[in-house]
Amino acid sequence: MKAKDIVIPEQDPFFYVESDTLRVLERVEKISKKHPVNVLISGRQGCGKSSIVRQFAAVFNRPLATFQIGILSEPGQLYGEHVLKDGETSYRPYLFPEAIQTPNCVIHLEEINRPEHPKALNMLFSLLAEDRQVWMDELGLLNVAEGVVFFATMNEGEEYIGTESMDPALRDRFYTVLMDYIPRDVEAEVLAKKTGISRATAQEIIGIINRLRDHSDSPIDVSTRTSLMIAEMVAFGASVREAIIYSLQINKEHLESILLTLHLEKGAVDVQNANKYLLFVKPNE
Ligand SMILES: Nc1ncnc2c1ncn2[C@@H]1O[C@H](COP(=O)(O)OP(=O)(O)O)[C@@H](O)[C@H]1O
Ligand SMILES: [Mg+2]
Known part of the structure; x- marks a missing residue:
């Protein structure tokens, strides 16, 4: 991979964050002008x-x-490989190595x-610490460029609460942002805007998803990613149920x-229909 792979991404025109989080991120942006900074996002x-x-x-x-x-299974693995x-x-x-030497890189x-492998992080520690450099036999001394921001993310499942599963010495070096699913009314807004379904349909989807999430006997964890997938299917003609x-x-x-x-009405396409076999071929040419 070459430097051309490190590019400024397109923005998501419909991305919502909590105002507190937004303020923290704006401060991180400012701090990064003084020195590189680390942020841990967990959720x-x-x-x-x-x-x-x-x-x-x-x-x-x-x-x-x-x-x-x-x-990663070994310390040097991020940096490169020996080839014959x-x-x-x-x-x-x-x-x-290219990324850390790119000014303002995220x-x-x-x-x-x-x-x-626990040792796999060893060659990251010094980059995240105050000295912001790492020595490699193969590449020499690598310095973190100006304005770089390291974002670490971690998936917080039931087995992990907060940042406890992380090495304290590492955790210590990060500002920490705990994320949660966006509130349900915002989620409906996101579904409508991102997939083009109507506000009413988005609300209907969120209504049903919420009943699954809040189900007393067997609650189902439905992420924002999954609700978007559902909305997208609906945008292309599926019933909500389907x-x-x-x-x-x-x-x-x-x-x-x-x-x-939940006494959910059967959608236009019920199970019988879904079980029919159809040809899977190119549309008529
Ligand atoms: N606050 C939000 N506003 C808009 N879209 C969101 C928001 N949070 C999540 N999404 C959407 O949900 C999907 C999953 O998000 P992603 O960042 O991949 O989750 P994670 O990295 O936490 O697993 C993406 O399509 C993203 O655009
Ligand atoms: Mg992710």
Whole structure:
């Protein structure tokens, strides 16, 4: 990968954040003009963590580079690899060294709390600490460029509460933003604006999703990502019921029984119809 991969992302015209969060991000932007800064975003999956990082880059006209920390199994792995060519080994740097040396770059470290190997983070520590540099035998001394902002995100599941699962020495170096799903009225707004469905349909979808979320016997966790998927299906002609069935990763019978208890009207396409076999071919030419 080359520098051309580090670009300023397009902004999402319909991205909503809490006003407190927005203020923090504006301050981070200012602090970063003095020295590089680290922000940890934590929250459940699909609540908008990756989007907020991307949006930060877009809004402040900064290039964005994203790295999966969750898949790292050794310390040097972000930086590059030794390659064998014509019987000689040489070192091929990856995008990461490039990114940290790109002024004002937003560097997104995804799933920082879940590297496959605990030592994998070792070569990140000093970049995030005050010295902001790392020594590598292969590349020499790497300094973090001016204005760089590191965003780490972590998926907070039931097994993790807050930032507890993270090494305290690492956690210490970050401003922390805890995100939650957007409020339900804002969510309906987002669905309508992003998928083009009517406000009324968006409200209907959110109404049903909320009953699933709040179901007393078996509540179902439906993320913003999933509700968007549902709305998108509806925008392309699916009934709400159908869209829900194909967007939620739960057993169909289980969902059916919950929907039944909600007395949800069967949509235009009921189960019988959905079970018919149709040709899967190109449309008429
Ligand atoms: N506050 C928000 N405003 C608008 N869209 C949102 C918001 N939060 C999440 N989304 C949408 O939900 C989807 C999932 O968000 P994402 O950032 O991928 O979640 P995460 O990284 O937390 O798993 C994206 O399509 C995103 O645009
Ligand atoms: Mg994400």
